[in-house]
Amino acid sequence: IKSTESPTEQQQQTERKTLAGKRAGLSNAKEIKKELAELKKRNEKTMSKLNDDISGKNAKTVFRDRKTGKIREIEKELKEKQEKDEQEAIKQAEKQAVYDRWSKGVVQREEQLEKIENELHEMSKPLARYKDDDDLDELLRNQDRQDDP
Incomplete structure (x- = not known):
């Protein structure tokens, strides 16, 4: 000025x-x-x-909780959520396995496994059978026939 x-x-x-x-x-x-x-x-x-x-x-972006204003650790929260989801999936899979087993009939499944086991046992035997074969004799005696009293 x-x-x-x-x-x-x-x-x-x-x-x-x-x-x-x-x-x-x-x-x-x-x-x-x-x-x-x-x-x-x-x-x-x-x-x-x-x-x-x-x-x-x-x-770095700072994320805060809406209500409290405290700083949130997003990575930690995501990791915890992922672990929780995995545990929930494991529980659900176990529950589903139990329901699957029950829905198909527990007794029928056991009978099927027993039948397969018997067939495997029979397949391991020789093809030719003789009169003195104890396994064959026991099998024939235990069979139920229609005409049996």
Whole structure:
């Protein structure tokens, strides 16, 4: 400010800028565009000079609980949920196996296994049978026939 200017001119020069750094008073569209471009350049320049730690650029996102505001550990929560889901799946599979066994008939399944076991035993014997074969004799005696009293 020059000392030759009157006090009213000094006030006018100081009043020409707002606190935000914009020009005060009437302006046309060209002046406003130019002023906004200058402000944008100035802001970008100051932001580029800031350290990343101060500005928060590339900082890790902090997730908070909605009700309490405490910091949530998302990775830990996901891991716990995955473990819980796996345990639930194991329980469900065990339950399903029991129901599958019950739905097919426990006694019928046991009879089927016994029949397979007997057939495997018979297959291991020689093909030719003789009169003194005790296994064959016992098998024939235990068979139920229609005409038997």
